Amino acid sequence: MTDNRTAMKTHLRRIYTLLLLAFTTLSLGAYASPISYFKEDGRTNWQYIANFSSGVLIILLSCTAISLFFSSRKTKKANRQLNDIRAVLEQRVQERTVNLAEASKQLLASETYIKNILSSMPSMLIGLDSQMHITQWNHCAEETTGISADKVLGKNLWAAYPAVTLSQQQIEEVITEQKPATLKHNQRGQYYFDITIYPLKDHTEAGVVILIDNVTLRSIAENKLIQRDKMSSMGELAASMAHDIDTPLQAIFRDLKSIQQTIHSNDPEIAATLDDAVTRANQASQIIRNLLDFAHSNDRKKRPESLTELIDHTLELAGNAFSDPSGLHFKDINIIKDYQDELPAIPCYKTELQQVFLSLFRHACHAIASSNKDDSPTIKIQLLTCYDSLWLKIQHNGLGLTAKEQHEIFEPFYHDRINPKSTEAENRLSFSQFIIVEHHQGHIFVTSDVDVGTTFHIEFQLPKK
Incomplete structure (x- = not known):
């Protein structure tokens, strides 16, 4: 300056x-x-x-x-x-x-944070605009569908992924009403999905966000809890009914024995009637003892068991207890056994598997009695190992199942097409399927031909050495 x-x-x-x-x-x-x-x-x-x-x-x-x-x-x-x-x-x-x-x-x-959140979500997240074009396709959607995001973004949802279980009408209703909608999609025993559709709010363009949650594990766990509660209730009911029925039954059985020993009638019809009554009482007693064994089997630890011995014992019970209203007794059916030598024992719940085999034998007895064929009534039982599995096949030559019946036989409340008014106990195999799949981590499926017969295939995983 x-x-x-x-x-x-x-x-x-x-x-x-x-x-x-x-x-x-x-x-x-x-x-x-x-x-x-x-x-x-x-x-x-x-x-x-x-x-x-x-x-x-x-x-x-x-x-x-x-x-x-x-x-x-x-x-x-x-x-x-x-x-x-x-x-x-x-x-x-x-x-x-x-x-x-x-x-x-x-x-x-x-x-980046929002993208990481969307990519880390364990649920499928799909965004759509008002034209039903895909605007969002997260990592879970890529893994579930096998389609990468760059191949579907900007395309119509149903053109890009035709297997989606939603309809365009459902999406349009959510956009019009501006209210979320919740749907459920499941295949019993395989997968369960909860689907929620959210409308986009405070946005310049109308659209929706589709959230698909895989709740299979949760639903299976819930079903297991329900089945265990049912098992517990069934055990208590079976024990109560068995005790209530067994008391008068044993009295009737003793009276019949006493009458049979004291009366020496020359009338063969009376003698046959008494013998039949004693046989029926013995069958009822066997059923009661089986119910008691089932009710008292509260030990939830699996123990190694030989399936050959278990099946043989179940066949003995079925021979004493099963018969069809047509007059066919289970003990009259030809039983063919094909057991592989030195079969390994498998860890299992003995009484539960016994109930499964009884249900299958009951079904076979009913199917054979319903058949009009002249062939000798036969049930073939095969046991063998294959790789790391033990396979059981129970085959009968009675009336076979249609394709629809094969699909529905493991569903609850399956209806018999021949006798709709029957109790259907011989056809209810949903509980058997639950025991094999859920309690023993095995598999059960059926192959059948109406004119030839039916085969039930059961796979058990062998314990690792």
């Missing part, structure tokens, strides 16, 4: 000196007589003319210098102001640039 003032004073002194010199020159020229401009010989006196012209020129230059000086001073002041403004603007631009960079970084971080 001090240097600027010093320079300004120097310029002013120079201009003042020039002006003083100019005025002096002009003054001298002014006081000179016009004759002084000419010499005595009549020639022009250029000295005076030069002095006068120099004075005028100096004055003009001085005025120009003064004008330039003030113009320069004004220009420098304007430049300083512009530089100050420029510095302020540059600082603001830098601050805005830093703020924008920070905002962009935060936006990118938020976008």
Whole structure:
């Protein structure tokens, strides 16, 4: 600031000196007589003319210098102001640039965070716009469907993934009503899905978000708890009924034995009637003992058991207990056994498997009695190992199952097409399927032909050595 003032004073002194010199020159020229401009010989006196012209020129230059000086001073002041403004603007631009960079970084971080959330979700998440075009397809949707997001984004949902169980009408209803909708889709024993459709709100364009939750494990766990409660209740009911029935039954059985021993009738019809009554009472007693064994089997530890011995024992119980209203007794059926030598024992719940085999033998007895074939009633039982599994096949030559019946036989409350008014106990195999699959981690399925017969295939995993 001090240097600027010093320079300004120097310029002013120079201009003042020039002006003083100019005025002096002009003054001298002014006081000179016009004759002084000419010499005595009549020639022009250029000295005076030069002095006068120099004075005028100096004055003009001085005025120009003064004008330039003030113009320069004004220009420098304007430049300083512009530089100050420029510095302020540059600082603001830098601050805005830093703020924008920070905002962009935060936006990118938020976008990445949201993408990570969507990718980490254990549920399928599908976004649709009002035209039913896919706008979102998360990682779980890719894994479940086997279709990558880049192949479906922007495409119609049903064109990109025809296997989806939703209809376009359901989506349109959610968009119109602006209310979420919840649906369930399941294949009993295989998978369970909860489907929720959310409408997009506070958005410029209408659309929905579809959330598909795989609740298979939860549903299976809930079903297990329900089945265990049923098993517990069934055991208590079986024990109570068995005790209530066994008391009068044993009294009837003793009375029949006593009558049979004391009466010696020559009438063969009476003797046959008594023998049949004793046989029936013995069958009922066997059923009661089986119910009691089932009710008292509350030990939930699996124990190694020989399936050959278990099946043989079950056949003995079935022979004493099963008969069909048509007059066919289970003991009259030809049993063919094909057991592989030295079969390994498998860990199992003995009484539960016995109930499964009894149900299958009961079904076979009923199917054979319902058949009009002249073939000898036969049940073939085959046991063999294959790799790391033990396979049991129970085959009969009775009336076979249709394709629809094969699909439904393991469903609860399956109806018999021949005798719809029957108790259907011989056809209810849903509980047997539950015991094999859920309690023993095995598999059971059926193959059948209406004119040939039916085969039940059961697989048990062998324990690892």
